[in-house]
Each structure stands twice: as C-alpha cells, then as structure tokens.
Amino acid sequence: MNINCEILDLRAFQLVVEFESFHRAAEALHMSQSALSRRIQKLEASIGAPLLERTTRHVAATATGQELLPLVRRMLEEFDASLFSLKDANSQRRGLITMACLPTAAFYFLPNVVRRFNEEFPHIRFRILDLTANDGLRAVARGEVEFGINLMGNSDPDLSFEALIDDPFVLAMRKNHPLAKKDVIRWPELEGHRLITVDRSSGNRALLDATLARANLRLNWFYEVTHLNTSLGLVEAGLGISVLPKLATPQGEHPFLVTRPIVDPVVTRTIGLVQRRSGRLSPASERFLEMLIKTWKQ
Structure with missing residues (x-):
C-alpha cells in the first residue's frame, strides 16, 4: 500500500508538535492556519489515524503521532x-x-x-x-x-x-583486591565477595543468569544497578567486584581497576x-x- 503524502505534510506535522501550536507552525512555514490544517488532515487520512490532539490551548501528538514523529524527523x-x-x-x-x-x-x-x-x-x-x-x-x-x-x-x-564479535564476561576489581593476583577466575571463587551486576531488566543480566543456571551455578548479587558504568564506579570506590562484558570495561591501562577472565564456563554475549x-x-x-x-x- 502506498501512502500519499508530501514532504511539506511531514514538515508541517513535525513543526506543530515541536511548537505545540498551529499558529506558530503556520508562521514558520509561511502559510495560513487553514492551509496547515489541510496538510495535517491529509497526512492523517493517509496514515489512517489521528496524529494530533487539539484543544483551545494545547496541541500534542497522539500515541500514533508520538510513534510516527521519530521516523518523520529521520x-x-x-x-x-x-x-x-x-x-x-x-x-x-x-x-x-x-x-x-x-x-x-x-x-x-x-x-x-x-x-x-x-x-x-x-x-x-x-x-x-x-x-x-x-x-x-x-x-x-x-x-x-x-x-x-x-x-x-x-x-x-x-x-x-x-x-x-563475541564479548566475554569478565571480573572487574580494584588492583589491590585479593582476586587480582590470579590470572584466571573460576565462578565458585566469587562466593563470599560482594558482587555487583545490572538489574534483571537488562539483556546482559538475562544472558548471564541463564548461562549460570544451565551450569548449576548460583551467585549472590549484593548490588544491582541499571547501567554498567555505575557498576564500575562502585568497584572503583571499593564497594565490591563486578561481573560485566569485557567491552564495558576500560580498554587501556586504568589507574585503579583490572579485569580478569572468568572460566568454567566462559560466558559471552554476541x-x-x-x-x-x-x-x-x-x-x-x-x-x-x-x-x-x-x-x-x-
């Protein structure tokens, strides 16, 4: 199905949403408000759904309009x-x-x-x-x-x-941590340490939990964060050690932190x-x- 609309229709929709006003959008496009309204109505007819909610004081995008707006901008x-x-x-x-x-x-x-x-x-x-x-x-x-x-x-x-690329999970810790003396870490060696990970809404956490469950391994996560960078901040502050993808760790020499591979099993994300x-x-x-x-x- 072909959608019949013009570039000016899309630009009109974008400006009305950004200005939250038909009047200001019409001024920016150098057209009358009635002509602007016809542009919006034509676009809505092409889409098959209302794109704007209009009141006497306010104009806002509908749910369909909000979904369409990023695509229109691009x-x-x-x-x-x-x-x-x-x-x-x-x-x-x-x-x-x-x-x-x-x-x-x-x-x-x-x-x-x-x-x-x-x-x-x-x-x-x-x-x-x-x-x-x-x-x-x-x-x-x-x-x-x-x-x-x-x-x-x-x-x-x-x-x-x-x-x-396959990006393996590694252990990040301060250089003075006891586990930093080892070249390779095995999962059971993490027991007894305060572990930091991302919360369960993360794809990284889902992958990690599923792989460890298949290997019959269970860890006690002490801290849960939303962003991996936050976990590195907690590690740098000496609050714990973090299991995270290698790509999420500093790639060069770090003044405080080191990473070590974790094996048996090696957990990777693609x-x-x-x-x-x-x-x-x-x-x-x-x-x-x-x-x-x-x-x-x-």
Missing part, C-alpha cells in the same frame, strides 16, 4: 542532507548516519571508528541513540534509525542480525549489526558499516 533530516549534498559546489560527500547502539559499545568502541570515519568523510554527520538492547531493536524496527549495534537474540522476522530486512542503507551508512566491520574484525 526522513526529513536525510532529505535535507541529500539536498545539501546536491547543492554542494565542491562535490564534497555529505550525509547523515543514524544508528542505535548499546551504551557499552557507544562509550568504549564506537568513538574510535567514528573518529577514523570523520577523518575520511568530514562532512557526514552522526545521530547515535545509546539505547538498551530492547529499545535499540524497537528503534530499528520502527525506522527511527537505519541500523543498530545490538545483542544476538532478536526474534523479529523483519530484522536481520549479522554477528560481529554483538552484531541489526537492520530491517526491507530497508536500504544510505550511501553514507554503507561506507560507515564497511569501516566498522573491518575495524571490529581487527
């Missing part, structure tokens, strides 16, 4: 970027790359690849949504972003997953690229993913 940004590229007198390569990325990968690994890419393509911009695994998958599925860097385990038939099967990447994103895959494999 479409308009990419459209504007394409126009700027065509207008560029020096034929410099421009564009916008939108992605959803696990916070751990966004914090430690992604900046190095983005830096290298910007050195070669200085006019290509990025919009990076650092989201949890579930939120990242939804962002890709809804079209808010072109692709995602996420955990394996997605069951959505409309999404594809390309594995990039990280890779998530895309919509029916989607097409922009040329800028295709070039970036080529560099990303090459760098990650190295």
Whole structure:
C-alpha cells in the first residue's frame, strides 16, 4: 500500500508538535492556519489515524503521532542532507548516519571508528541513540534509525542480525583486591565477595543468569544497578567486584581497576549489526558499516 503524502505534510506535522501550536507552525512555514490544517488532515487520512490532539490551548501528538514523529524527523533530516549534498559546489560527500547502539559499545568502541570515519568523510554527520538492547531493536524496527549495534537474540522476522564479535564476561576489581593476583577466575571463587551486576531488566543480566543456571551455578548479587558504568564506579570506590562484558570495561591501562577472565564456563554475549530486512542503507551508512566491520574484525 502506498501512502500519499508530501514532504511539506511531514514538515508541517513535525513543526506543530515541536511548537505545540498551529499558529506558530503556520508562521514558520509561511502559510495560513487553514492551509496547515489541510496538510495535517491529509497526512492523517493517509496514515489512517489521528496524529494530533487539539484543544483551545494545547496541541500534542497522539500515541500514533508520538510513534510516527521519530521516523518523520529521520526522513526529513536525510532529505535535507541529500539536498545539501546536491547543492554542494565542491562535490564534497555529505550525509547523515543514524544508528542505535548499546551504551557499552557507544562509550568504549564506537568513538574510535567514528573518529577514523570523520577523518575520511568530514562532512557526514552522526545521530547515535545509546539505547538498551530492547529499545535499540524497537528503534530499528520502527525506522527511527537505519541500523543498530545490538545483542544476538532478536526474534523479529523483519530484522536481520549479522554477528560481529563475541564479548566475554569478565571480573572487574580494584588492583589491590585479593582476586587480582590470579590470572584466571573460576565462578565458585566469587562466593563470599560482594558482587555487583545490572538489574534483571537488562539483556546482559538475562544472558548471564541463564548461562549460570544451565551450569548449576548460583551467585549472590549484593548490588544491582541499571547501567554498567555505575557498576564500575562502585568497584572503583571499593564497594565490591563486578561481573560485566569485557567491552564495558576500560580498554587501556586504568589507574585503579583490572579485569580478569572468568572460566568454567566462559560466558559471552554476541554483538552484531541489526537492520530491517526491507530497508536500504544510505550511501553514507554503507561506507560507515564497511569501516566498522573491518575495524571490529581487527
């Protein structure tokens, strides 16, 4: 089914939501309020659902409108970027790359690849949504972003997953901790220590608990946090030791912290690229993913 709408219809919807006003949006678009209303009505007819809730004092997006808004923003940004590229007198390569990325990968690994890419393509911009695994998958599925860097385990038939790397769980602790003297840690050796982990809503926690349950191992988590970076802060403060993915730990020498592999069993998470099967990447994103895959494999 084809949806009959124009770029101006989408821009009108975006501005009404952002301004929370038909009057201000009409002024920004240099059109009458009646013409703006017709644009919105046309878009709503194409979508088949109301997009705005109107009162005498307030305008807000409906649930459908809130779901549509991120996609509209991305479409308009990419459209504007394409126009700027065509207008560029020096034929410099421009564009916008939108992605959803696990916070751990966004914090430690992604900046190095983005830096290298910007050195070669200085006019290509990025919009990076650092989201949890579930939120990242939804962002890709809804079209808010072109692709995602996420955990394996997605069951959505409309999404594809390309594995990039196996990221093992390690033990992070202060350098003066007794276990830091060991080269390798076994799970039973963690008993009796105050352990830090992410809460049960995390995909990392679900993977860890499931693997340990199959190995008939049970740990007493003393601290639960929402973000992996918080667990490192607690470790640095000397409050405990943390089991977390290696990618979530500092990659270089740290003044206070060390990590050790945990074995019997080795628990890993698989990280890779998530895309919509029916989607097409922009040329800028295709070039970036080529560099990303090459760098990650190295």
